[in-house]
Amino acid sequence: MSLFKRHPPPSDIDENDTIDPQLRLRTVHTAASTIAESIRSEIRAQKRRTQKRFLFSRKNAKKPKISEPGPSTSQVPEASSAPQTRIPGARRNIYVNQPLSAMETDHHGEPLARYARNKVRTSRYTLVTFLPKNLFEQFHRIANIYFLALVIFQLFSVFGAASPQTAALPLLFILVVTAVKDAVEDYRRARLDEEVNTSAVTRLGQWRNVNLALDPRPWYQRLLHIHAPGKITRGVQKLREKEAGEGKQVILSKGGEDRVSMSTTDMNDSITLGGSHPPTGAGGRQLEDIEGSVGSVDLHTYPPGLSENELGGWGQHSMSLSNYVQSSPSRSYVGVVDWSRRTNGTARWERTLWKKLEVGDIVLLREDEQVPADIVVLSTSDASGLCYLETKNLDGETNLKVRKAIQATASLSSEEDIEKSSFVLDSEPPHQNLYVYNGVLRYTDATTGEPRKEGVTINELLLRGCTVRNTAWIIGLVVFTGPDTKIYLNGGQTPSKQSKIAKETNFNVIMNFLFLVIICSVSATINGVMDGLTATSTYIYEQGVEPTSSNALNALVTFVSCLIAFQNIVPISLFISIEIVKTIQAYFIAQDLDMYYKPFNTACVPKNWGISDDLGQIEYIFSDKTGTLTQNVMEFQKCSVHGVVYGEGVTEAQRGAATREGQADAVAPEELAEKLAALKDTMVTKLTKLFKNRYMQVNKLTLVSPKLAEDLADRSSEQYSHIVAFFRALAVCHSVLADKPEPQERPYHLEYKAESPDEAALVAAARDVGFPFVGKQRDTIDIEVLGQPERFTHMKTLEFSSARKRMSVIVRASDGRLILYCKGADSVIYERLAENVDPALKEKTTKDMDFFANGGLRTLCIGYRVLEEDEFLRWVRTYEDAQSAIDNRDEAIENAAAEVEHSLQILGATALEDKLQEGVPEAIEMLHRAGIKLWILTGDKLQTAIEIGFSCNLLKQDMEVMILSADTPEGTLAQIEAGLNKIASILGPPTSKTLERGFVVGAKVSFAVVIDGDTLRHALTPDIKPLFLNLGTQCETVVCCRVSPAQKALTVKLVKEGRKAMTLSIGDGANDVAMIQEANVGCGLLGHEGSQAAMSADYAFGQFRFLTKLLLVHGRWSYQRIADMHSNFFYKNVIWTLAMFWFMPFCYFDATYLYDYSFILFYNLIFTSLPVIVLGSFDQDINAKAALAFPQLYVRGIRGLEYTRTKFWFYMLDGLYQSAVVFFIPYLVWQLGLAVASNGRGIDSLADFGTTVAVAAIFAANTYVGMNTHYWTSITWIVIVGSSLVMMLWIVIYSFLPVNTFFSNTDGFIDEVEILFSNVTFWTTVVFSVLVALAPRFLTKFFKSTYMPLDKDIIREMWVIGDLKDRLGIRHRKESKNKHVVDLETAPMFREPHARSASELALQQSYEPTSSRSPAGSDRKSPDDNGAEAIELVPQASLPNPYNTEDSVSPSPSYYSPSDIPAPSPIPPSLYKYPSGEISSQTFAGPSRSHSLSPEPPVPRLTYPRPSRDWSQSPSRLQTPPHPHSLAPGRQPLVQLQPEGLHDHDAGEGRYRPEESDQEDQADNSLAWDEPRVL
Secondary structure (H helix, E strand, O other): OOOOOOOOHOOOHOOOOOOOOOOOOOOOOOHHHHHEEEHHHHHHHHHHHHHHHHHHHHHHOOOOOOOOOOOOOOOOOOOOOOOOOOOOOOEEEEEEEOOOHHHHHHOOOOOOOOOOOOOOOOOOOOOOOHHHHHHHHHHHHHHHHHHHHHHHHHHHHHOOOOHHHHOOOHHHHHHHHHHHHHHHHHHHHHHHHHHOOEEEEEEEEOOOOOOOOOOOHHHHHHHOOOOOOEEEEEHHHHHHHHHOOOEEEEOOOOOOOOOOEEOOOOOOOOOOOOOOOOOOOOHHOOOOHHHHOOOOOOOOOOOOOOOOOOOOOOHOOOOOOOOOOOOOOOOOOOOOOOOOOOOOOOOOEEEEEHOOOOOOEEEEEEEEOOOEEEEEEEEEEEOEEEEEOOHHHHHHHOOOEEEEEEEHHHHOOHHHHHHHHHHEEEEEOOOOOOOOOOOOEEEEOOOOOOOOEEEOHHHHOOOOOEEEEEEOOOEEEEEEHHHHHHHHHOOOOOOOOOOHHHHHHHHHHHHHHHHHHHHHHHHHHHHHHHHHOOHHHHHHHHOOOOOOHHHHHHHHHHHHHHHHHHHHHHHHHHHHHHHHHHHHHHHHHHHOOOOOOHHOOEOOEEEOOHHHHHHHOOEEEEOOOOOOOOOEEEEEEEEEOOOOOOOOOOOOOHHHHHHHOOOOOOOHHHHHHHHHHHHHHHHHHHHHHHHHOOOOOOHHHHOOOHHHHHHHHOOHHHHHHHHHHHHHHHHOOOOOOOOOOOOOOOOOOOOOOOOOHHHHHHHHHHHHHOEEEEEEEEEEEEEOOOEEEEEEEEEEOOOOOOOOEEEEEEEEOOOOOEEEEEEEEEHHHHHEOOOOOOOOHHHHHHHHHHHHOOOOOEEEEEEEEEEHHHHHHHHHHHHHHHHOOOOOHHHHHHHHHHOOOOOOOEEEEEEEEEEOOHHHHHHHHHHHOOOOEEEEEEOOOOOHHHHHHHOOOOOOOOOOEEEOOOOOHHHHHHHHHHHOOOOOOHHOOOOOOHHHHHOOOOOOOOOOEEEOOHHHHOOOOOHHHHHHHHHHHHHHHHEOOOOOHHHHHHHHHHHHOOOOOOOOEEEEHHHHHHHHOOEEEEEEOOOOOOHHHHOOOEEEOOOHHHHHHHHHHHHHHHHHHHHHHHHHHHHHHHHHHHHHHOOOHHOOOOOOOOHHHEEEEHHHHHHOOOHHHHHHHHHHOOOHHHHHHHHHHHHHOOOOOOOOHHHHHHHHHHHHHHHHHHHHHHHHHHHHOEEEOOOOOEEOHHHHHHHHHHHHHHHHHHHHHHHHOOOHHHHHHHHHHHHHHHHHHHHHHHHHEEEEEEEOOOOOOOOHHHHHHHOOHHHHHHHHHHHHHHHHHHHHHHHHHOOOOOOOHHHHHHHOOOHHHHHOOOOOOOOHHHHOOOOOOOOOOOOOOOOOOHHHHHHOOOOOOOOOOOOOOOOOOOOOHOOOOOOOOHHHHHHOOOOOOOOOOOOOOOOOOOOOOOOOOOOOOEEEEOOOOEEEEEOOOOOOOOOOOOOOOOOOOOOOOOOOOOOOOHHHHHHHOOOHHOOOOOOOOOOOOHHHHHHHOOOOOOOOOOOOOHHHOOOOHHHOOOOOOOO
């Protein structure tokens, strides 16, 4: 399929050109083409919206306009040009210094509207609700209800319970342990809630908030006479006492005004400070250093002018503002301020708690404070009304967001100003959309008396959880509080999660209960019938023993008695043991050093201990992007200036792509870093000789290019002027703020703060190359050019937006010229280039940008043009008219910008790398190989998500990428159906079979979907979401862009419920909380800030890469352990209980106990509980290293093959068979004739027979658990053997206890040890019964492991008796087994798999010969015509021909056989040629094909050319050596790793069979991992 052009002309854009005539959605492959298609999709969407607006305006133009009552007919500009969906709920009017309308008050004059408090609660319980709510949740388990009923029955003596006092203890233990665990988890949440709710904030006090009732307390507080209005609560009092005397002066100063508003405070009027201290900010720096960065030339004098130590705790919200003197007012234009209004002047700023805020309060925020509620900005310290926010707590991003004050209220700067103002904010109802807000500010012009109104959008709204940055102070109006805030609405309630096996246990409990009812009914029925018989010995000798004279009632009593006797069929001890086991598993996860992250000094923190087994069944992972996959750190890696590429760095995406393609330029990162450091030193040395760059930060220089320094040195060349113009544009065209954190100590140290990390990286790169942006005043921009200062006059800035995809700055240079610099997406810039631009330059720059994009870099194109004076003046008038437009303002501004952004000259292109977290590409690749599908849910724009997708291996060049972008449900439906047709045409119809979940071995094509937020909103509608689910689940990767937190949760819910799949969500910000709570397992990343995600998660850890160890090792182990534990628990209770049932016919079914009561009591408590607990806590079917080496083994968990109902019934039948054996064999022995003990007593009592059966059953149960244990440790030996020995010891002890004991009041067990243990009959009966009982299980396990082995059985065998440990570089416990010295030849594949450095990866690779020609070639020579020496360590027949490409499958199959084992690799010297032309022996040589033997794909596959032979002249031929001992010394023979059993068609479920076809055998070996071999 041919790819479309990167830059299509506008005429080619058609609304339906993404769908071909066969209704198959067009797909793309490379990163460049994917990004280009996404831009085309957005352009099409913008075109459709424009057409809709045009038609809509035409319709409205025909209708007569109806003026709004009042003098003013101005309309509020819409926040979005697109038609707005009506938000459910009533709009709220928030009044400031105005009486409420009559319709909004009751007959007492109190407001009708009642708004939520600002107090939030994420905990599930309170002190009042904990007990009833927790008990209600626990009794949702059917088993607990059953156990409670049994406890009640045993309280009545008529049912014959032996010890009713102890009957309730197990149930109470379960309830108490579970309640304590839930209480501890919830207490942690409650503490965090309290910490947030009691944070300090500054509010305008002694001022009437008319939106509140005079007494807003709820009825119970009024009844108890607490929290009276106006009374200072204890929490507020403690806050003010704590902060008293720390802050003494508050000065509010707006930049550009010749006045100040001063307020002083002193709790005791003992200290009054003036403003003589030099104003300082955070870190002790003077505020003059900030004022330029926020666009003001005057001093920012708030925060108060005190040094850091004098401020005390103010930086931590601890300054006291309780009493203020009156502020001096401003007489400038004030908008909402009416200076003729009379006030009492009592309003003062005061400190209070977050939870005390109410809707309509006026708050004062200052730098580095968090926003306590959703607040509309009324005024800021900046003269332009701007303020800056950091949203890391919300979305994990550290870049600054710009917000602005409402124009009508921008002049407010004192308490008096607020008192004299009067306005109403007409706000929309609270809703979840973080990116949309629509409100109207209505006020009366004080001079004319005319009503006015101004639109309020998301640009004037501060969201709860954001942090104020680079802004001295902000005055705001509280709009939404507590549960109504946007972040809270997106969070949802804290769910109560239950594991999948725990839910399945309910079915098993029901089945066992039904079986219990059946056998109890049979016993009761027969007992009732036999009670009615008169010709029996019972009728004669047991008169008066029946509870009633009614046979029916007696049968009912027998039924209940049987329920009590057989109650262990539904084992209450199972739930106790599970709680113990999961606690131990959580401890092991928390203690895993591989998941310890040193920078944060934290390991993995399990917060929900009850779902560890779900970690082994995850099929879908939903991940945030920023802060989760990436570090949100940009590096300027490359650039293209006038067709010349600069930059020697190799990105992670390029290394990953080269590794997958087996190319030799995938060098070891550490060695590449050394090489780049040498090049960097060369570059810096040359630049230092050219000029003095005082602002250069060598450690942050990422654009490494000695050639750039050479071209700058040649000032006579034409390229010199192009480079200067290019970097001058980067230094000027931006919206970055320059800051000097330490102006005294380091006056030339600049830090840049920007709205996006991209801009900061561009400006920082220009700084380090020699073009530093020094600072920005109100109208000037100061830079340096190669050491010489330059000043530009700032004229206009056309801001960047997702619709424009570009930003422009118009400046006047020192020579008087007007220059427009423009940067943006390449397609957007190319549409605006002048006609006289050199076509060759355009083509070369396009190729460079395609190369950058395909390497995972984010590209921008830079252009400029020189404006004429008259043209600029005409355009300014047009632009200002557009800014003041009422209707379609956004469209008018865009049209005005288009009038000046044209005829550009191209300067070049930039390429930035969004730094991924360490190990992310390898982790994603490993998860893919495990059969797990990843969905990325991000709020970023489409292009950004696509670039990151390619960088981190989520999107690959061989994938078919489909982009969905539509504005209507119909368009969304059409595109989704087209995508389904595309997949069906290649892969056939979809399947939902459980056994086909996970990966498909040898899949020829893999698909990916990229969808934007608007399209996703339509796709999640009830009619379309089944189709979208069908499409997404057939793709290997889905990327959702511009999605809200609520949409993230809905997407997770769609897959979880629609697919019945196990899901995991991972994120790091508050906007990820909703999806974390919705998923079966939620994971949060711990960070420097923004811990909301980690606090709401089930598991919290430091880095994304730890997810592989958590899932593939701990998750898989936990699932295997819990599954085996459940099955063994049901088995051991069946064998014990049914043996009692076989005794029923011999006692007239009257529920007589076969065993002594002490055995019944201790069976699940001591005799058999510990072996199963040890099995569930410590068992390992394979080692952690092997589990990571073969991630494909995880697919059994995805398919749910370890815990099935079939397995449950097999264990139940096994228990049924063994119960019959352990009962009837002793019974038959007793029938043959009873022996006599050594003391002369016969073995003929019920205690003798019952004890024999009990000993046989306990021995069989413990041995059975031992047979199912894979990993025998010292603990396992002690527990399994010791449990049986303890049982024997109890017989000895119990035999010598007196008659009347807690357990029995008869003498049936006296001298039992002497009677039984001295008799051979007892011992032979027990041993024979156990052997007969366990024989079928033993034979079945032997047959399956020998003739029908699972892959894990093969790997386990290789680990135990093979040489897998040697190949993985793991030493044996016994030194005699360590046959080889661990050196480079046998270097381990895995060293600290989750914390290994990049350099270690280089030592883990296989030896790879260089192919006969460049890998770029389409054909390959056959090696058969050359007699080169070669050795092969596996049979020739098992190896595919790596050079035969006929009928081959896709060059990069999605998944591979797990039976590939690495071979030891030599490390010969090699060469590497760098782009600069230099050749080094420290890295690796030119391109070659890789033949990797590693079973773990994330490890980079590097080639090591053999120096002793010219492989390019002599291609190798595979040969089989005559004998392993004929190999060279140090060589290790490789065993045949695919036994016959692996290809047996009768193999069990969960097997991974390689594709047995010619295509598979002829697959390109350089890109596959299908067979082990060494060349």
